[in-house]
Amino acid sequence: MAIWIPDLSNRDGPKYLRIVEAMAEDIATGCLPAGTRLPPHRELAYQLDVSPNTTSRAYAEAVKRALLKGEVGRGTFVRSTDAASGQAEPETLRRRESGPIDLSRNLPMPGLSEQHVRRVLSEIANETSLPSLLDYQTDADLVHHLAAGQTWLAHCGVSSELECIVPVVGGQHGIMSVLMALLQPGDLLLAEALTYTPILTMAARLDLQTGAVAMDDDGVVPEAFEAWCREANPKAFYLTPTLQAPTTVTLSKERRARIAEIAAQNGVILIEDDVFGPLKSNKPAPLAQIAPETTIYVASLSKAVAPGLRVGFLKAPTKLASALHQSVNLSVWMTPPLTLEVARRLIEDGTAGELTAQQQRIAKHRQNLVQSILGIEAVPNLSDGFHVWLPLPEGWRADVFSSECARLGVHVSEGRSFAMNASDAPEAIRLCVSHEANEERLKRGLEIAAGVLRQKPIGSSMKI
Known part of the structure; x- marks a missing residue:
């Protein structure tokens, strides 16, 4: 087969996307059958009179769209399609045993918890308590789950009264619940200049303004936070002081103390995302322990115990706990009792x-x-x-x-x-x-x- 050269005429947009669109059409019409080896991106760049960067980006985008696959040492090939739908297999969170190697998703190792969760589910299935776990729960029913949350928070370095603990469906749900509870449209939410990607999406959905707090090699800069407080009126500051995503930095105790001091002086609520905290040895005290009345602490079992369990806990200042409970009720009514019970048993017997x-x-x-x-x-x-x-x-x-x-x-x-x-x-x-x-x-x-x-x-x- 002659070298594939796409027709880019009568197409708009960036050149690399024009190449991808032409490729998709040629695959759909059979001009590029499954298994066809594409030319090296440099050669295609020469044929099209574009930069190698353009064709490299086009190939990368085509891989993401599951149009192509790269084979080390062999080249880039058109992927097979599903015979029934005619569509290439979409990218998912599934952990593959073949195909592209995924170093982009920050998920914990799978499989470690399986035997323990099987055991706990078997125990629950054979007990008289199962029916109550399949029904709506009252506050009284949640007491033993809150106690487990208290134990997990202590494992993370945070002490809390039961009335300040709010169960959530994982850390992301916890963060969204906090934003829904405390911020109104137009309020200013600060975050580290490099931050957890869904924060911007959440802020946009809630019609919040956002501000980026500068960082250096040691993490978020307290003076930059102070400048925002002086020049604007931030309502909350979302940050990940331990194993920051993406930079991996863990804030020093000195910076934590200074950030807590600035927040208290300016009436800013700190939203401390510590889902990675259990993985860090010898970490400084969490902000929630340093400044319990100005910090909402977000903890989760997903990164450290079982990613699919989707159980987390918020630790709130006493004055904000009720608002967070109401926010969780609005979004999911209640954290599923069955998964909470699984988490409780794993925590209390030491398995977590x-x-x-x-x-x-x-x-x-x-x-x-x-x-x-x-x-x-x-x-x-x-x-x-x-x-x-x-x-x-x-x-x-x-x-x-x-x-x-x-x-x-x-x-x-x-x-x-x-x-x-x-x-x-x-x-x-x-x-x-x-x-x-x-x-x-x-x-x-x-x-x-x-x-x-x-x-x-x-x-x-x-x-x-």
Whole structure:
């Protein structure tokens, strides 16, 4: 077959998307059958008289849309389609055993909790308490679940009265419930300049203004937070002081104390997301312990115990607990009693702590793998979590690096994915080392990323 050269005439938009659209049409019409090997992106760039960066981005986008697949050492091929629907298999959160290697999703290792959850479910199924767990619950019914939440919070380093604990359906639901409870349309929500991606979406849905608090190598800068308080009127500040996503930084106790002081002086509520906290050894005291009357603490079992359990706990200042309860009631009425009961038993019999320790050991092992494969110069400092922050060498653009990795069958996350403001987006990549359960696939993915890192930057100075 002759080299495939797409027809880009009569198409609008960025050139790389024109290539993807032409590719999709040719696949749909059979002009590009499944298994067809596409030309190297540099060769296609030459044929189309565009930059190699353009074709690299086109191939990466086509991989994301499940039109193409990259095979290391062989090239890039048109993917097979589902015979019944004629559509390529969509990307999901499913952990694959073949195909693209996913280093973009920050999920804990699967499977560690399965035998324990099976045991607990079996126990519940054989007890007379099951019917009550399948019915609506009263506050009195929740007391033993709140006690388990109190134990989990203590494991995370936070003490709390039962009336200040609010069960939620995982950390993300907890954050959304806090925003719904405390902020009104038009209120200003601050977050770290690089932050948890759904925050901007949540803020947009609730019609909130947002502001980015500057960061340095040691995390969020207290003086930048103070400047926002002086020049604007923020209602809340969302931040992740421990194993910050994406940078992995853990704030020092001095910065935590200063941020707590600034928040108290200016009447700003701190929303402390500590879902990664259980993975960090020897972490400083949480903000919620330093400033319990100005901090709402978000804890979850998803990152440390079982990702699908979807159980978390909010610890609120006494004056705000009622509003958070009402917000949770509005969104889901109640956290499912059955999953809460599973979580309670895992917490109270010590299993949750054991599973967290296992995740910590795996995280440390896999962090060492990253450093051994990418090199100590690329990754000089290891964190205790499941993600790595990789500032790129001079000359590399993050979108180009990501595109080249995707072309070779590895998905990574660009720094811009986490930027509150596009102008703050660093030329950096986040690598996650836990989504891939098979260690050999993880190693291959890291080796591919390391190979790209050793290359001369591909068209980084060229316009798309």
